[in-house]
Amino acid sequence: DGGITQSPKYLFRKEGQNVTLSCEQNLNHDAMYWYRQDPGQGLRLIYYSQIVNDFQKGDIAEGYSVSREKKESFPLTVTSAQKNQTAFYLCASSDESGTGSILYGYTFGSGTRLTVV
Amino acid sequence: AQRVTQPEKLLSVFKGAPVELKCNYSYSGSPELFWYVQYSRQRLQLLLRHISRESIKGFTADLNKGETSFHLKKPFAQEEDSAMYYCALEVTGGGNKLTFGTGTQLKVEL
Numbered sequence: 596d597g598g599i600t601q602s603p604k605y606l607f608r609k610e611g612q613n614v615t616l617s618c619e620q621n622l623n624h625d626a627m628y629w630y631r632q633d634p635g636q637g638l639r640l641i642y643y644s645q646i647v648n649d650f651q652k653g654d655i656a657e658g659y660s661v662s663r664e665k666k667e668s669f670p671l672t673v674t675s676a677q678k679n680q681t682a683f684y685l686c687a688s689s690d691e692s693g694t695g696s697i698l699y700g701y702t703f704g705s706g707t708r709l710t711v712v
Numbered sequence: 713a714q715r716v717t718q719p720e721k722l723l724s725v726f727k728g729a730p731v732e733l734k735c736n737y738s739y740s741g742s743p744e745l746f747w748y749v750q751y752s753r754q755r756l757q758l759l760l761r762h763i764s765r766e767s768i769k770g771f772t773a774d775l776n777k778g779e780t781s782f783h784l785k786k787p788f789a790q791e792e793d794s795a796m797y798y799c800a801l802e803v804t805g806g807g808n809k810l811t812f813g814t815g816t817q818l819k820v821e822l
Contacts, residue, residue, distance in 0.1 A: 635814060638756075
């Protein structure tokens with residue numbers, strides 16, 4: 596069953612702790628993305644990667660870091676988590692065209708809800 | 713910088729009534745626009761893209777470059793259309809990526 600797997604579904608951390616959100620895909624997609632979803636603010640791009648060992652900052656990269664050592668994996672680390680980073684985090688992937696297939700567009704994971712207390 | 717605006721946070725209509733979800737964009741390049749939908753407890757998924765000119769689940773959207781709009785329409789709303797809808801703009805150059813609007817929650821009432 597092809598798709599994107601995000602784990603865990605829920606995360607709780609204290610302020611100041613680091614936390615890593617996992618994102619794995621078996622779609623053989625080149626590009627992967629991390630978005631943050633907040634009520635009333637839509638989806639905002641944190642980081643994206645078009646190819647292994649390369650990634651670019653999105654609109655709200657501060658306070659986050661990523662790595663892309665394997666094509667299948669694009670983990671997101673929240674460094675020294677702050678309360679304002681409490682949010683729903685979505686990972687997505689797309690084929691080499693960048694915007695995904697004609698049929699499916701981006702493929703999204705089911706998300707991880709991070710709560711920082 | 714590019715921007716996607718969805719002016720309505722919530723749109724409530726009765727079953728069988730027409731639906732129009734508004735989307736306006738600002739972008740200096742040639743726009744590629746999309747509508748994504750998120751049903752309750754499901755993943756975000758593509759609804760339609762302007763380049764394919766399809767009608768999906770009865771929804772259509774026409775790109776109006778003069779008004780910089782890409783409104784989503786359906787003539788007769790169904791209960792199963794209740795969901796969160798996001799308009800998105802593809803930004804090309806330096807890596808293709810999508811800029812999303814803030815979303816509109818559509819509620820179809822019986």
